[in-house]
Amino acid sequence: MKTPILEMKNIVKEFPGVKALDNVSFQVAEGEIHCLVGENGAGKSTLMKVLSGVYPYGEYIGDILFGGQKQEFRSISDSERAGIAIIYQELALIPEMTVYENIFLGHEVKAEFVIDWNETIKRAREMLKRVRLDVNPSEKVRDLGVGKRQLVEIAKALSKDVKLLILDEPTSALNEDDCQNLFGLLRDLKENGVTCILISHKLKEVIQIADTVTVLRDGRTICTLSAQKGEVSENILIKNMVGREIDNIYPGREHKKAGEVVLEVKNWNAYDPALGRYVLKDVSFNLRKGEILGFAGLVGSGRTELALSIFGNPNGYRINGEMFVKGNRKNFSHPEDAINMGVAYVTEDRKADGLILIQDVKQNITLANLWAIANRGVVDDNAEVKVANEYKESLNIKTPSVEQKVSNLSGGNQQKVSLSKWLFVEPEVLILDEPTRGIDVGAKFEIYTIMNRLVQQGMSIIMISSELPEILGMSDRVYIVSAGRITGEMPIEEATQEKIMQKATS
Amino acid sequence: MSFFKDLRKLLEQNVREYGMYIALFIIMVIFTITTKGIFISSRNISNLINQTGYVAVLAVAMTLVIVIRHIDLSVGYLSGFLGAIAAIAMADPKVISIGMGLPVGVVILIVMALGILAGVFIAFLVADLGIPAFVATLAGWLGYRGALQLVTAGTGTIIINNKIFNALSNDFIPDIPNLNFLPGVHKLTLILGALAIILLIISQIRNRKAKQAYNFEVLPMDMFVLQLGLLSVLLAGITWIMAGYNGLSWTVIIVVAVVGIYDFITSQTILGRHIYAVGGNPEAAELSGISVKKITYVVFASMGLMSALSGILYASRFKSATTTAGAALEFDAITAAFIGGTSPAGGIGKVVGSLIGALVMGSLSSGMNLMGIDISMQYIVKAVVLAVAVIFDVATRTSSK
Secondary structure (H helix, E strand, O other): OOOEEEEEEEEEEEEOOEEEEEEEEEEEEOOOEEEEEOOOOOOHHHHHHHHHOOOOOOOOEEEEEEOOEEOOOOOHHHHHHHOEEEEOOOOOOOOOOEHHHHHOOOOOOEEOOEEOHHHHHHHHHHHHHHOOOOOOOOOEHHHOOHHHHHHHHHHHHHHOOOOEEEEEOOOOOOOHHHHHHHHHHHHHHHHOOOEEEEEOOOHHHHHHHOOEEEEEEOOEEEEEEEOOOOOOOHHHHHHHHHOOOOOOOOOOOOOOOOOOEEEEEEEEEEEEOOOOEEEEEEEEEEEEOOOEEEEEEOOOOOHHHHHHHHOOOOOOOEEEEEEEEOOEEEOOOOHHHHHHOOEEEEOOOHHHHHOOOOOEHHHHHHHHHHHHHEEOOEEOHHHHHHHHHHHHHHOOOOOOOOOOEHHHOOHHHHHHHHHHHHHHOOOOEEEEEOOOOOOOHHHHHHHHHHHHHHHHOOOEEEEEOOOHHHHHHHOOEEEEEEOOEEEEEEEHHHOOHHHHHHHHOO | OHHHHHHHHHHHHOHHHHHHHHHHHHHHHHHHHHOOOOOOOHHHHHHHHHHHHHHHHHHHHHHHHHHOOOOOOOHHHHHHHHHHHHHHHHOOOOOOOOOOOOOHHHHHHHHHHHHHHHHHHHHHHHHHOOOOHHHHHHHHHHHHHHHHHHHHOOOOOEEOOOHHHHHHHHOEOOOOOOOOOOOOOOHHHHHHHHHHHHHHHHHHHHHHHHHHHOOOOOOOHHHHHHHHHHHHHHHHHHHHHHHHOOOOEHHHHHHHHHHHHHHHHHHHEHHHHHHHHHHHOHHHHHHOOOOHHHHHHHHHHHHHHHHHHHHHHHHHHHOEEOOOOOOOHHHHHHHHHHHOOOOOOOOOOOHHHHHHHHHHHHHHHHHHHHHOOOHHHHHHHHHHHHHHHHHHHHHHHHHOO
16 A cells, blocks of 8 residues: 555534534545545535635644645645645636636746746646647637636646645536546546546446545545455445445336327527537437437537527527427427427526526526416415425425525535426426436436436426436437437437447547 | 524524614614704604605615616716706796796606616617626716706706696695694694504514415514514604604605515516526526516616606705706615615615615715714715625625525
């Protein structure tokens, strides 16, 4: 065993009413890739915030040893000085600035009193080379894709001479290629002596990349597993994360014969004036009553754009093509039209455009269908509470009351609120965009169960997902989207990961 | 003692909401002491409200503009300009050459329509052309300032002689004649006050019953009675003070009506919910079937309408239209909204809070004027109050997380 670069001993962190970390011990060896896994609310992020000084010394109990020395970080800049850098899920780059400005933001290259821009650009080139990113450092971050932005973040961390790099859910927004590229880079960095902690929900990736895995559950360390000793497998991880054996995380459902076509799109093209290019080209598909239709593809392939263009086109694409709802030709000019025709869309990013975080659970649930609880435009507050409580119950939303602000809920419960909102409009067609992104295994299972219940009641679901097991586990039929086109369609019996991947990259 | 425990819980849960009322109360008590009771006299309170009226109606509409994450800087000069239009429209052409001699009712309707039109125009710039409201309304600020000077260029200050028009901000509702009890007290005001208290009690009890019908938690009975009792005593006190001078002024009636309507719309109706949804997260609101554009139009149109009303009240108060009418009124309105707890980030803010904010500012002016405090010090005191209010707001918001 190599010497530990980091030791966190008996960490206890309490919030009013909750013990977020309960005597957690965590050890990372120098030069390894160490994955930290656990359900949402297990304490991973809290632990990393303790480590990085977001929760300063004194607000927690326990010791942190880094590089053999006891540390008392009082702020992020303290931990950065010691050589620890965190890259969050929500990237902290400034879109309007160039790549090189971003890399050296906060530790600018100075010549006397002014910034030495030439030297900055030169060093930025070196850093970009280290992360194997081939972009012009003068390009604006705004113009880069998510995968490239992440590499810029890593370049920024490297430019600060980082010894321990912490990545929080780095792959949640990446496609397969970018993912593999990132992992290659992490292995490179490992060769060069950079230690890495990776927080991830995607167990397949954990298995692929980890030297060591630590599992947290309910604020406690459950176990530390070594890949070398062959202790890391999906079953073992899941068992330790949830404390029970899940042999199948997809609830079974009979694939019954689908009914009539409820939604059909023909020769659908969408031009995005903001990007100045077509985001959808000649797309045709149909959705039948009572089926779950999977839309597979890489991130950025155009699936969200397709959903939005159908759902009243709020982004203002120029569309030509035909859409039929239950055989009648329709044209939605606003999401309101779509909702009135029984189409609902649960967004990919619940925080950005799904929920109103500063409002409470009940207001979020009723927002899209206030007329149902109103009398001549006047909202009945009591009826609202009643409706919200019904959904709280039937979807098992964990919240002390429906008056709780949505921002105080965990990711999985926020997703259930988002889903409740759209179930309350009683749609016939429900579009789910990445329905289980960033939520834990237990909550995923619940969402899947709800989806099954809905299709059994006759609803039709379009499920956009970047996780192939989810597509294969839940769909009745699969369309594959690549670069704005539909590149394949197959019934679930014929679908395999390999076949889908091949079409998705074609 | 469960009574005190309940009381503490109630206060703790509502500290944000009650904070402003408590602040207003403390300010009034302080001025009453420092002015040896002159501040709380019927005459002074009447004056105070008449002076606050034209700011209050602006602040109420401004609250909604800030809630949907915009701002309107043009409303001060817009109200000044519309006040001047009203003065010209009413003026006798024999006295002032550009005068039109229109009847007062017609003039008020025209001015209100012009206000809505002005609001719709700003909304067009903001919602359809995508110009930031700060810039669009800054242009409005310049434009209306110029327009005001243009229409008053030939005449200078235009005196308004219309009795009905001038009554709006200066006169009081008539009393019922031939009632001989309580000489020197305004009887109709007492009756209206009593009616208001009865309506309050009835509506609160109905509210409580409706909640109980759903088996929801309600306040413990003693808390409920205490709350209702305090509110009734407060209303009775205000009524008594007002009745002691000349009774309710027309401005009070107008402001109460405006605040009542806006409070009802924002807290009870779908339109209100949609406004707060747009302010809370415009993207999520749009995807929930709410037209952000439509809401933007409605909110700016209401701002324009209230600017017109404010201009009418302002011109009426001073019985004239001047070349600098309405200057800096927009900032008084914005200040009142922020003191009243409106969040600069949008999505949060109550119209009643903004009314209280306007009353806080009005009380500070009135009280310090009575004490003979120099205007320069008055600004500095107001600055401190605004800062403290916002700090209090931020502090209670973060602690409630």
